[in-house]
Amino acid sequence: MKQVFDAFTANIQVESIEPFGGGLINDTFRVRNQNPEGVDFLLQRINHQVFKDVSGLMHNMELVTQFLNEKISSSVALQDTCQTLKIIPTSSGLSYFQDENGSFWRVVKFLKGYRSYDYVESAEQAYQGARAFGQFALLLDDFPVQDLKETIPSFHDIIKRLTTFNEVVSSNKNPDRVSACREEIRFVNDVADQMSQIERSRRSGVIKDRVTHNDTKFNNVLLKEDFSSHCVIDLDTVMPGVIHYDFGDGVRTSTSTTEEDEKDLGLVDIDIEKFNGFAQGYLEVLKPVLTVQELESLALSGPLLAYIMGVRFLTDYLAGDVYYKIKHETHNLDRARCQLRLTRHMLDRLSDMAAIIKAV
Ligand code: ADP
Ligand code: GN1
Ligand code: MG
Numbered sequence: 562m563k564q565v566f567d568a569f570t571a572n573i574q575v576e577s578i579e580p581f582g583g584g585l586i587n588d589t590f591r592v593r594n595q596n597p598e599g600v601d602f603l604l605q606r607i608n609h610q611v612f613k614d615v616s617g618l619m620h621n622m623e624l625v626t627q628f629l630n631e632k633i634s635s636s637v638a639l640q641d642t643c644q645t646l647k648i649i650p651t652s653s654g655l656s657y658f659q660d661e662n663g664s665f666w667r668v669v670k671f672l673k674g675y676r677s678y679d680y681v682e683s684a685e686q687a688y689q690g691a692r693a694f695g696q697f698a699l700l701l702d703d704f705p706v707q708d709l710k711e712t713i714p715s716f717h718d719i720i721k722r723l724t725t726f727n728e729v730v731s732s733n734k735n736p737d738r739v740s741a742c743r744e745e746i747r748f749v750n751d752v753a754d755q756m757s758q759i760e761r762s763r764r765s766g767v768i769k770d771r772v773t774h775n776d777t778k779f780n781n782v783l784l785k786e787d788f789s790s791h792c793v794i795d796l797d798t799v800m801p802g803v804i805h806y807d808f809g810d811g812v813r814t815s816t817s818t819t820e821e822d823e824k825d826l827g828l829v830d831i832d833i834e835k836f837n838g839f840a841q842g843y844l845e846v847l848k849p850v851l852t853v854q855e856l857e858s859l860a861l862s863g864p865l866l867a868y869i870m871g872v873r874f875l876t877d878y879l880a881g882d883v884y885y886k887i888k889h890e891t892h893n894l895d896r897a898r899c900q901l902r903l904t905r906h907m908l909d910r911l912s913d914m915a916a917i918i919k920a921v
Contacts, residue, residue: 562604566592568658569649569668571602578604583679583780585885586611587797591671601671602649606664607657611884612797615665617710619656622796623648624708625701625772632700643696644672644783644792672792675783680820684838686784687815691842693782693791694774694811698804701772702850706801709772716775716798717806719869720760723753726876738879742894745875748901749868752908756868759858763803767854773802779814804855808843809862812914813870815839816863817903821870822896829902831910836863837917844921860915864907871900 562578574595581591581603588606612618629645647670651658657667681687715721730746733739739746762768774781775798783792814821816835819828848856874897877884882893907914 562590565658565660565666566602566604566668568651568666569602570652571600571649571668573599573602584795592668601673603669603671605667605669607667607797609663609665612712614710614712615657618712618797619667621709621712621799622646623656625704625796625799628704629697629700642790643693644675644790646670646792646794646796672783675785675790675792677780677783677794679780681779681815681835684834685788687779687835687838688842689784689788689791690779690782690815691811691839692846693784693793694777694807695843695846696791697774697793698771698807699847699850704772706770706772709800711800713798713800716800717802717866717869718760719865719872720757720764722869722872722876723749723757726872726879729876729879735879735881738894742875742879742897745871745897745901748905749872749875752868752904755861755908756865756904759803759805759861759865762854762858768803768805768858769852770801771804772799773804773807774799775802775806775810777807777810777814779811804847804851805859805862805865808859809864809866811843812836812839812863812907813866813900813903817867819899821899822892823899824895826898826902829899830906831863831903833910833913833917836910836914840914840917841921844918848921856918859918860911863914864904864911867900867904867907871897871904874900 563575566575576593576595578590578592582589586608590604592602592604594601607615609615626645626648633639633643633645648656649668650656657665659665678686730739774793776795781795783794816831816839818830818832823829874893878893878897885893887893
């Protein structure tokens with residue numbers, strides 16, 4: 562790993578390289594500097610099975626960080642409150658490195674004094690993280706979206722995800738798993754039409770594409786302890802999409818009463834106070850640029866993203882755990898059940914969420 566890190570122009574004496582974070586796709590390591598006052602780095606192996614077009618992915622990340630950096634450095638107010646990722650190039654000037662085993666790596670500067678939250682404890686935390694995601698979208702509002710590559714085609718297209726899901730169910734590759742999931746499969750089908758509404762509006766052009774992050778899991782925002790500054794991270798999936806994807810994944814992960822893989826489904830619910838915090842934070846920043854059509858269907862995006870994840874986790878369980886990292890045999894099933902239960906509870910509170918959005 563040290564050899565890989567040496568391909569980049571970080572120029573520090575390395576103290577240690579240790580695994581970091583709990584992502585389900587890439588492998589992340591923190592590179593500590595021997596000088597405790599010096600800069601640390603984050604070394605990441607990009608999952609090439611999932612991201613087939615690493616050069617396209619890094620192209621997107623370079624363009625977006627450059628664009629954000631120019632905006633931030635030209636405004637004193639932004640410099641004090643907001644950061645973007647700093648990509649460290651290799652000695653040949655590239656933004657990523659391919660090792661002799663074919664693995665792809667990149668390095669970014671580690672932001673000290675910031676932290677992420679795997680679980681949101683208060684409406685205030687939800688509010689602050691949401692402001693950061695809202696500002697990310699606002700700063701990218703005039704980014705030329707056509708310059709971005711679609712690195713994972715149809716990533717949040719639930720209509721396509723459902724087609725894949727139904728193929729996996731009917732192929733019956735793991736019959737024991739399919740029979741154990743009859744109830745979940747029925748729920749997926751019961752709400753499929755309602756959950757396809759946003760994608761239909763995207764396809765018909767009623768809702769337009771913007772630059773979206775597409776993985777606004779709450780732990781993909783770094784906040785300073787006193788919330789005075791923030792940085793949106795994990796830019797692998799930045800590509801064209803509808804704003805519902807980002808608002809929805811933020812809602813899914815910041816307003817749930819449990820972690821993503823809770824086994825005790827009785828504990829899974831939406832915390833409407835946290836939803837209020839998230840919606841306030843996001844919309845205070847972004848509402849001025851959103852269209853009526855975007856706002857009208859925004860409440861549906863929390864349940865939609867919980868549903869998309871539920872369908873994806875269940876698909877992976879039925880396909881034999883080929884996509885996500887798992888820690889035990891039923892991990893994808895636990896995740897799927899939790900996300901589908903969350904979908905159900907969120908749908909029950911749809912009108913409350915719509916009223917909160919309207920009132921911001
Ligand atoms: P993953 O794909 O594994 O989710 P991330 O890029 O989100 O990878 O990084 C994993 C974790 O590492 C994040 O949740 C965050 O806590 C931390 N992290 C990521 N980037 C930085 C950074 N530039 N500075 C400090 N911490 C970071
Ligand atoms: C994956 O890598 P990570 O953990 O940030 C996934 C997201 C899911 C998330 C669920 C490229 O994100 O879409 O929402 O797991 N990323 C990819 O925890 O599939
Ligand atoms: Mg992450």
